[in-house]
Amino acid sequence: MAICIYFCVAAYEIRSISLVVNMYLMENVDFKFIAFCFLLVVAYGLCGSRIALVQLCSLGLYVVIGALGLSILLNINNIDLHHLFSIIKTSPMGYINGLKNAGFAFLGFDVVLYYNSLVSNSKKAPIYVVSGLTLVAMLYTITYLVCICVFSQPVVSKLVYSVVELGKGVDIGGFLERFDAIFL
Known part of the structure; x- marks a missing residue:
């Protein structure tokens, strides 16, 4: 149950950040691609x-x-x-x-x-x-x-x-x- 909650919170935060970046910096880029890039950065950070x-x-x-x-x-x-x-x-x-x-x-x-x-x-x-x-x-x-x-x-x-x-x-x-x- 706790893992599900953590995944939901992480998904909410990544979606929020990617929507803000999409709205103010990268209007022509799909927010799903921005969210995927953020997810890759977080995964790379967790590997260290x-x-x-x-x-x-x-x-x-x-x-x-x-x-x-x-x-x-x-x-x-x-x-x-x-x-x-x-x-x-x-x-x-x-x-x-x-x-x-x-x-x-x-x-x-x-x-x-x-x-x-x-x-x-x-x-x-x-x-x-x-x-x-x-x-x-x-x-x-x-x-x-x-x-x-x-x-x-x-x-x-x-x-x-x-x-x-x-x-x-x-x-x-x-x-x-x-x-x-x-x-x-």
Whole structure:
């Protein structure tokens, strides 16, 4: 049963990533081919050592946090704090219904249980897990608030990937034409 769940979660994540890449970078390529390429990359990564895969994921984390921070900093002039007043009008049930959709963002945290054997001090592993999930929750909250401040709540509710749209709104000039490609 657990293997079936892992295959379903992996299929969902690969499909999501390939649809985003298809939508923003490779419009003319079939998303099934993109998903197959991602699957080949993951299979190649799994053939190597587990430590190398963990280090690659750690490197990706720093790239994403850096790109997200830079995107937020470069959108400071577009922020309008009056858009935050719509958050106050939302009922508590609206937030609870929104949590159901946001739950998929935290899929994969159980991989920590698998890599617990690699941790040198396994008694501190729960502290690391909680601090990592807290960091992710804080980043999601800050990103959500910045997207609301830049686009307004009705616009964000219609956008499919508001963070990528936030990156598309950055205008650096002649230096980098498509800043949103860093996220992908």
